[in-house]
Amino acid sequence: xxxxxxxxxxxxGLSYGALLxxxxxxxxxIFGVMRxxxxxxxxxxxxxxxxxxxxxxxxQSFVAALAAGALAIALIGVGMERLFLRRLxxxxxxxxxxTIGFALIFQDLALLLWGGDPYSLPVPASLSGAxxxxxxxxxxxxxxxxAVAVVIGALLWLALDRTRLGATVRAxxxxxxxxxxxxxxxxxxxxxxxALGAFLAALGGVIGAGFxxxxxxxxxxxxxxxFVVVIVGGLGSLPGAMVGSLLVGLLDNFGKVLFPELAxxxxxxxxxxxLALRPTGLFGRS
Amino acid sequence: MRAGLAALxxxxxLALVAPLLSAYPLTLLTHAAIVAILAMSLDVLLGxxxxxxxxxxxxxxxxxxxxxxxxxxxxxxFLVCLLAGIVAATLTAALFGLLAIxxxxxxxxxxxxxxxxxxxxxxxRWVSMTRGDNGVAGVPRPELALPWSLAAPLPFxxxxxxxxxxxxxxxxxxxRSPFGLTLLGIRxxxxxxxxxxxxVWLHKYLAFVVAGTFAGFAGVFxxxxxxxxxxxxxxLVTSIETLLMVALGGPGTLAGPALGAAVIVFLKNFASVxxxxxLLILGVVYIGVMLGAPRGILGALRRExxxxx
Amino acid sequence: MTAPVALRxxxxxxxxxxxxxxxxxxxxxxxxxxxxxxxxxxxxKTTLFNLIAGALPVTSGRITLFDTDVTRVAQHRRAALxxxxxxxITNLFPALSVLDNVVLAAQARTRARFSMLRPVSxxxxxxxxxxxxxxxxGLDDRAGARVERLSxxEQRQLxxxxxLAGRPRVLLLDEPAAxxxxxxxxxxxxxxxxxxxxxxxLIIEHDMDMALAIAEQVTVLHDGRVIADGSPEAVRANPxxxxxxxxx
Numbered sequence: 048x049x050x051x052x053x054x055x056x057x058x059x060g061l062s063y064g065a066l067l068x069x070x071x072x073x074x075x076x077i078f079g080v081m082r083x084x085x086x087x088x089x090x091x092x093x094x095x096x097x098x099x100x101x102x103x104x105x106x107q108s109f110v111a112a113l114a115a116g117a118l119a120i121a122l123i124g125v126g127m128e129r130l131f132l133r134r135l136x137x138x139x140x141x142x143x144x145x146t147i148g149f150a151l152i153f154q155d156l157a158l159l160l161w162g163g164d165p166y167s168l169p170v171p172a173s174l175s176g177a178x179x180x181x182x183x184x185x186x187x188x189x190x191x192x193x194a195v196a197v198v199i200g201a202l203l204w205l206a207l208d209r210t211r212l213g214a215t216v217r218a219x220x221x222x223x224x225x226x227x228x229x230x231x232x233x234x235x236x237x238x239x240x241x242a243l244g245a246f247l248a249a250l251g252g253v254i255g256a257g258f259x260x261x262x263x264x265x266x267x268x269x270x271x272x273x274f275v276v277v278i279v280g281g282l283g284s285l286p287g288a289m290v291g292s293l294l295v296g297l298l299d300n301f302g303k304v305l306f307p308e309l310a311x312x313x314x315x316x317x318x319x320x321x322l323a324l325r326p327t328g329l330f331g332r333s
Numbered sequence: 334m335r336a337g338l339a340a341l342x343x344x345x346x347l348a349l350v351a352p353l354l355s356a357y358p359l360t361l362l363t364h365a366a367i368v369a370i371l372a373m374s375l376d377v378l379l380g381x382x383x384x385x386x387x388x389x390x391x392x393x394x395x396x397x398x399x400x401x402x403x404x405x406x407x408x409x410x411f412l413v414c415l416l417a418g419i420v421a422a423t424l425t426a427a428l429f430g431l432l433a434i435x436x437x438x439x440x441x442x443x444x445x446x447x448x449x450x451x452x453x454x455x456x457x458r459w460v461s462m463t464r465g466d467n468g469v470a471g472v473p474r475p476e477l478a479l480p481w482s483l484a485a486p487l488p489f490x491x492x493x494x495x496x497x498x499x500x501x502x503x504x505x506x507x508x509r510s511p512f513g514l515t516l517l518g519i520r521x522x523x524x525x526x527x528x529x530x531x532x533v534w535l536h537k538y539l540a541f542v543v544a545g546t547f548a549g550f551a552g553v554f555x556x557x558x559x560x561x562x563x564x565x566x567x568x569l570v571t572s573i574e575t576l577l578m579v580a581l582g583g584p585g586t587l588a589g590p591a592l593g594a595a596v597i598v599f600l601k602n603f604a605s606v607x608x609x610x611x612l613l614i615l616g617v618v619y620i621g622v623m624l625g626a627p628r629g630i631l632g633a634l635r636r637e638x639x640x641x642x
Numbered sequence: 643m644t645a646p647v648a649l650r651x652x653x654x655x656x657x658x659x660x661x662x663x664x665x666x667x668x669x670x671x672x673x674x675x676x677x678x679x680x681x682x683x684x685x686x687k688t689t690l691f692n693l694i695a696g697a698l699p700v701t702s703g704r705i706t707l708f709d710t711d712v713t714r715v716a717q718h719r720r721a722a723l724x725x726x727x728x729x730x731i732t733n734l735f736p737a738l739s740v741l742d743n744v745v746l747a748a749q750a751r752t753r754a755r756f757s758m759l760r761p762v763s764x765x766x767x768x769x770x771x772x773x774x775x776x777x778x779x780g781l782d783d784r785a786g787a788r789v790e791r792l793s794x795x796e797q798r799q800l801x802x803x804x805x806l807a808g809r810p811r812v813l814l815l816d817e818p819a820a821x822x823x824x825x826x827x828x829x830x831x832x833x834x835x836x837x838x839x840x841x842x843x844l845i846i847e848h849d850m851d852m853a854l855a856i857a858e859q860v861t862v863l864h865d866g867r868v869i870a871d872g873s874p875e876a877v878r879a880n881p882x883x884x885x886x887x888x889x890x
Contacts, residue, residue, distance in 0.1 A: 084439050086387075134624060140385060140621050144440065144580065147573055148619030155613035182356075267569045271450040274443040283438065308461065310454030311447075318447065322435045503759075511749050511765060512758045517745045521735035528695060528729075530721030530750040530808065543758075 051182055056304055057297065062091025062189035064296020065196030066259075069251030070269065071276035072288040073244025079283030080233070080240045083139055087127065087147040088248055089270035090153035095120045095249025096261035097161050100168055109171045116253035117246045124245025126285065128238055150266065158263050165262035168253065188258055195254060200289055201246070207285060216240060220283050262302035272299070275314045279321045290329060351490055360488040361602055365595040366490075366497040367554045372578040372590035373504050379576070380584030381508055382540045383520030385442050387572050388449025392422040392545035394456065394567030396552025401469035401562035402462070403511060411475035415553050422549020423542060425452070430541040434534060440484050449572050456564040468563030472556050488536035489558065496554050497591075498587070500547055504587060507543065516540055517585075570612070574601075577619055646708065648812050648842040649694065654703030656686075656693055656866075663689045665866035666703070671812075673708075676787050676843045677873075678857035680850070682886060686866040691814050695727045696720045696747040706826070709814065722751055724811030728801040730820055730846070734789045740800060741785040744772035745885075747807035769797045775807035779833060795826040798888055802833065815845040819852050 074088045099116030105110065127149055135141040173190050177184040207213035218226040219236045227233050252261070259265070272295060280291025295316060302313025321328060347403025351359060371393050378384045396418040403409040403417055429448045436444050456463045463469065474483040481488040507513050515536050518526045526533050556562050565571065573599060600618075604611050648649065651669040657663065664686045668734040671677045679687050692698040694705060696717035705713045712720050735743050745762065747786040748771040749755050757860050763769070776782045779799040784792065798818060805813055818834070819827045837843060853860070860877040871881045877883055 078439065082439070084443055131620065131624070139439070143385075143439075145620055145623045146574070148616040149574075150622065151570075151573070151612045151616030151619065153616075155610055155616065159610070159613075267450070269571075271447040274447045274542070278440060278443055278447070308459045310458040311451040312455060315451055318444070319432055320433050322444070326435050326440070439848045465696060499698075506759045506761070510758050511754045511760075511762050512756055512770075514742060514746060514749075514762055515755050517738060518735055521737055522733055523699070525729070525733045525735065525804070526716045526746070526750075528697070528727055528733075529717050529747050529804065531755065532718050536755075539756075 054183055056300055058185060058189065060297035060300035061293060062192045062213070062296070063300055064293040065193045066251055066255050067202060067272055067276055067296050068196045068288060068292035069247050069254070071273045071292050072200075072285060073247040074273050075277045075280070075282055075284060075288045076216075076220075076240050077244040078277070079262070080216065080223070081132075081142075081237050081316055082223075083132070083142045084274075085241075085244070086143060086270070087150040087153060088244070088267035088273055089268075090150045090157075091120045091245045091248035092252035092255065092269055093122060093157055093261065093266035094153055095121070095252030096168070096256035097157055097252075098249070099253030099256055100161075100166055100261060102192040103168055107168075107169075109174075112168065113250065120249030120252075121242045121246035125238060125242045128241040133234075154263070154266055157266075161261075163263055165260050166247075166256070167214070167258075167260045168256035170257045174257075186258075192254055192258075195250075199250075211236035263306050271311060271314070275318055277328065279317055279328055279329025282331070284328070284330035287328055334550075340501055340591075341498075343381055344494060347494060348491065351487060351494075352467065355613065356486045359490050361599060363486070363490045363493045363558055364602075365598040367551055368575075369591040369594040369600055370500040370551035370554070370581070370604075371548055371575055372594040373500060374544045374551065375575050376579050376587055376590040377504060377507065377540055377547070377586055378514070378544045378585065379579050380590070381513065381520060382516040382537060384537065385576070386433075386445040386541075386542070386544075387442055387569070387576065388429075388445035388447070388452075389544070389548055389575050390567050390569075390571035391449040391452040392548035392573075393552040393563070393571070394452060395425045396422040396549030397556040397562045397566050398456065398463060398469065398552075399549075400556035401472050402474050404556075405469060411477060414475075414556075418553035418556075419546060419549050422552060423546045426542045426545020426548075430538050430545070434538045434541055446569065446572070447525045449567065450569060453564055453569070456567050458465050463564075466564065468561055469556075469563075470561050472560045472562065474560075475557055480514050493554055493558065495529055496550070498539070500550060501587070501591070504507040504547065508587060512536070512539070520585075558613050574615065577622075581618075581622060645675070647671065647706075648673040648675070648708055649844065649857050650704075650706040651690075651694070652704040652706070654690075654693060654705060655701050656689055656698060657701045663866050664693065665867050667863075667866070669861060669868070670825060671842055671844055673811075673842050674839045675859060676857045677845070678853040678860045679844060679846045679863060680848075680853055680860060680877075683717035684865075685863040687863055688816060689866075690863065691816050691844075691846060693729065694814060695725065698710060719818050721808065724809075725814070726805040726808055726810035726812070727814035728805050728816055730816040732794075732797045732801060734800055734804070735789045736788075738789060739785065740776065740781060740787050740789060740792070741769075741772060743789055743800060744803050744807045745769060747804040748772040748775065750808055771809070772807055775803045777862070778805045778806055780829070794821050795823065798822060798826075798830070799833075802830075806837075810841060812842045815843065815847075817848060819847060819849045827852055 063266055070092055074085060077085050087213035095116040098119045099112035102115040131145060132142050135145060170188055174188045177186045178190065207217055215231055216236055219233050223233050276288060276291040276295050279294055280287025295314060298313055298317055302309060306313060347362065375386065375389045378386050399418040400414040403414045433441055433444045433448065451532060457465055474489060477483065483489045515531060519533055519536060522534050578593035578597050579590040581596060583589025594614040601611055604614055647670050649671040651667050654664060654667045656664040667690060681687055692831060693700050696715060700713060704711060707720065707723055710723060712723065726855055734745065745768060749765065749768045752768060754765045754768055773782060776785060779802050781796060781803060784796060802818060819830050822830060826842050827849060834856050845853060845856060854874045857874060859872065861868055862876050862877055864886050870877050872884045
């Protein structure tokens with residue numbers, strides 16, 4: 048295997064990790080504030096892809112697809128949180144099980160609305176093809192994914208670290224009771240973070256539709272990846288989601304290329320290692 | 334005690350009524366009996382120990398696939414397949430348990446889900462072993478030295494019923510034993526159990542392995558019943574269905590989940606006659622149960638003390 | 643007359659990040675002694691208990707239980723060595739019966755706990771030990787009741803029963819009288835005074851009357867440090883103690 052192979056695969060792994068970051072960061076933040084694991088998170092990814100697809104077909108606009116997909120699902124996320132999850136305040140397990148119900152409903156609705164065939168999001172010419180550097184080819188779309196993830200990662204980091212709003216969110220993540228005590232409306236923060244998480248997952252879904260495609264079952268297939276990312280990185284931690292998604296992206300990519308029959312099994316080792324050494328993840332808190 | 338008696342009465346009643354039933358209801362009951370074993374095994378984890386596993390179908394599937402592969406590719410008989418299936422499921426649970434039991438609460442949920450999908454991934458991609466998406470077909474009914482062929486619905490129903498009663502009896506003994514009481518204690522207050530001197534990790538791990546063993550036991554009979562084993566049997570949706578059986582029926586009772594299994598099996602079969610939207614219905618039932626009777630039906634959730642969000 | 647040292651803490655400290663909750667605490671409790679640990683809120687008393695019990699790891703220092711160094715020993719193993727504790731915030735098994743609660747305590751250190759196929763009722767000695775503990779705290783008539791149904795006072799009694807059922811050598815009582823009425827406090831005091839002398843008792847208590855009625859020696863904690871250690875009278879007279887903790 049030539050050095051070109053390794054470079055190309057590393058790049059592929061990083062770009063896949065970038066996509067996972069969009070998915071997992073939302074999941075991690077939602078847990079950080081609300082202490083629930085949203086099992087419908089993969090569904091947000093899926094629905095984002097499908098909605099983006101429909102919009103792309105109608106408007107021929109990639110940007111419109113991105114915006115529509117992300118915003119529509121953010122709205123669904125808010126609806127789910129406000130109208131349903133809120134009713135089980137304090138019952139973490141009940142809320143989690145409720146998200147399962149939604150995941151099933153979303154999966155079936157998607158099947159009903161878009162059918163069983165796999166689709167691919169049409170990507171604009173500017174993002175097709177590849178950049179050639181010497182003997183290496185870097186597909187433009189993958190570069191795009193990396194760029195988007197980097198920008199979003201930076202924005203999230205700055206927002207959390209430098210803004211008042213970010214401080215509010217961090218306070219709510221740190222200690223919801225205390226935050227409530229100093230006047231922070233944790234329920235409003237929850238809704239906001241939930242919407243943001245859904246937005247990011249759906250955005251990932253639309254972008255992913257351009258190279259993974261979108262098909263029935265994608266929601267439950269991608270969910271374990273999001274979970275492994277936050278298990279490795281630590282729930283509620285943005286740096287954890289960043290590091291975790293890169294690691295998982297690389298491992299999965301190399302795993303698929305070198306041991307195609309093993310599928311998810313290649314994620315088994317890092318999970319095992321992390322759990323053995325740091326049960327709450329690299330950046331997690333007990 | 335009363336539950337045990339009631340179960341025996343029901344089993345007896347079923348055994349007596351069975352010869353009068355036609356093939357379709359018989360196969361439904363067979364299906365329900367097998368899945369009841371799976372649901373009861375999950376109850377040990379969820380209802381009695383308070384560990385919500387979203388990957389329980391993995392051990393079910395390992396048992397089923399073992400039987401499927403051994404009976405078709407290697408033409409092995411019932412006893413060998415049964416033992417191999419149970420052992421394979423037990424070993425898988427023993428391995429996965431080492432990872433999963435380290436985690437608590439939410440992490441446990443996520444890890445068991447991920448591990449369950451790892452098995453699905455293997456079933457799907459390791460085509461040379463599992464035939465991937467095509468599944469393992471043509472699993473023959475066991476040939477036991479009996480005057481009746483197990484290919485017929487009635488004799489096989491009796492076999493499945495026997496298996497269910499056996500599982501019920503053993504699990505019943507387990508939950509009434511000191512070990513079972515220990516699991517309840519862990520569910521109610523892990524911190525108190527540690528302070529009392531219990532190695533909580535070890536007990537949870539043993540519960541995990543035992544639950545996996547019985548899930549594998551169910552899987553063995555599933556393979557023979559269905560004649561076909563596919564990645565669907567180890568998919569997350571199967572784990573989710575099993576969880577609902579336990580939640581719906583009443584966690585921590587053994588009888589409840591068995592009943593829940595029957596309800597879901599009948600519902601699923603009934604629904605599939607009229608619509609393809611089974612998952613939608615299942616999802617709505619899930620949400621309905623959580624909203625409508627989260628305290629009444631879901632005993633295990635009742636245990637959870639209120640925490641500020 | 644000198645009994646062996648049942649529990650010894652040598653320069654035990656515990657830091658949470660920048661906060662020193664427990665600061666170089668030295669403690670030596672003799673076998674059979676009744677020692678009260680008092681101090682204002684936030685003094686580090688419960689943290690100290692958690693360190694002794696093994697619920698928290700120490701940052702530095704040593705803890706010895708009857709000549710066995712337990713500093714690095716897991717919590718559940720310390721219980722096996724004869725250490726029992728109660729909790730300040732009642733920590734019972736709510737959905738189980740009173741008897742089941744104590745049975746769990748009694749079977750904790752026996753082989754029985756791994757028995758998977760025989761019913762609980764077959765383990766007579768365990769049940770006997772459980773009922774004994776219930777009788778000791780006066781709850782034998784409530785054996786069948788679910789813990790959720792017990793009054794607060796009864797639950798505090800059950801807390802003690804759980805700790806006693808394992809036949810401990812060292813008993814840590816964390817505010818056993820928390821939330822009890824005057825009458826219940828009197829009952830509790832009598833109960834604790836009647837405890838077997840074979841058990842060493844270390845008690846955190848805010849109710850000064852109760853603490854001094856039970857204890858022969860008092861250790862005063864403030865800001866994680868031991869500031870006084872001696873007989874109840876000596877501690878009462880200690881100016882440093884009077885300053886920070888006006889006689890309870």
